[in-house]
Amino acid sequence: xxxxxxxxxxxxxxxxxxxxxxxxxxxxxxxxxxxxxxxxxxxxxxxxxxxxxxxxxxxxxxxxxxxxxxxxxxxxxxxxxxxxxxxxxxxxxxxxxxxxxxxxxxxxxxxxxxxx
Numbered sequence: 344x345x346x347x348x349x350x351x352x353x354x355x356x357x358x359x360x361x362x363x364x365x366x367x368x369x370x371x372x373x374x375x376x377x378x379x380x381x382x383x384x385x386x387x388x389x390x391x392x393x394x395x396x397x398x399x400x401x402x403x404x405x406x407x408x409x410x411x412x413x414x415x416x417x418x419x420x421x422x423x424x425x426x427x428x429x430x431x432x433x434x435x436x437x438x439x440x441x442x443x444x445x446x447x448x449x450x451x452x453x454x455x456x457x458x459x
Contacts, residue, residue, distance in 0.1 A: 344378040344379075344380070344433065344434060345378070345379060345380055345381040345382075346376050346377065346378055346379075347376075347377045347379060347381070347393070347394050347396060348374070348375060348376045348377070349373075349374065349375045349377075349396050349399060349400060350374045350375075351372055351373075351374060352372070352373045352374070352375070352400060352403070352404075353370050353371070353372055353373075354370070354371055354373055354403065354404045354407045354408070355368040355369070355370055355371075355404070355407065355408050356368060356369065356371055356407040356408060356410055356411075356412065356418065357369070357410065357411035357412070358371060358411070358412050358413075358414075358415065358418055358441065359413065360413045360414070368408065369441065370442060371407075371415075371418070371439055371440065371441060371442070372439070372440045372442060372450065372452075373403075373422065373437070373438065373439050373440075374437075374438040375399070375422075375426065375435065375436070375437055375438075376435065376436040377394055377399070377426055377430065377432045377434075377435055378432055378433045378434030378435065378458075379393065379394050379430070379431065379432050379433065380433075381393055394430050394431070394432065399426070399430060402429065403422065403425065406425060407422075415439050415440075415441065415451075415452060415453045416453055416455075418439055419437045419438075419439045419453050419454075419455045420455065420457075422435075422437045422439065423435050423437045423455055423457040424457070427457060427458075427459055432459075433458060433459055434456070434457070434458040434459075435456065435457055435458075436454065436455070436456045437454070437455050437456075437457075438452060438453070438454040439452050439453055439454075440452030
């Protein structure tokens with residue numbers, strides 16, 4: 344399996360269980376590994392034969408800004424399902440972190456892997 348990756352993508356979404364978190368969208372940091380065969384794209388040198396990571400970023404940002412999640416776990420499941428469904432991936436690893444949520448902690452988050 345080949346892997347296309349996107350690291351440290353910043354996206355806005357509504358995330359959290361506390362009133363201060365529900366007051367406004369938050370920036371989350373997302374890293375993705377998307378398992379797809381890239382042999383065709385390697386041979387053809389044509390973007391149509393692979394996952395266009397610019398399209399992934401654009402669509403994911405648009406989807407997340409309109410969504411609300413209580414937990415990072417639910418957000419990660421949503422992102423994984425979105426990638427598996429919309430980008431013909433066979434496997435994904437999704438890492439999502441909230442930034443600066445606690446004093447002395449740079450970020451907190453979750454990493455999941457899912458496959459079809």
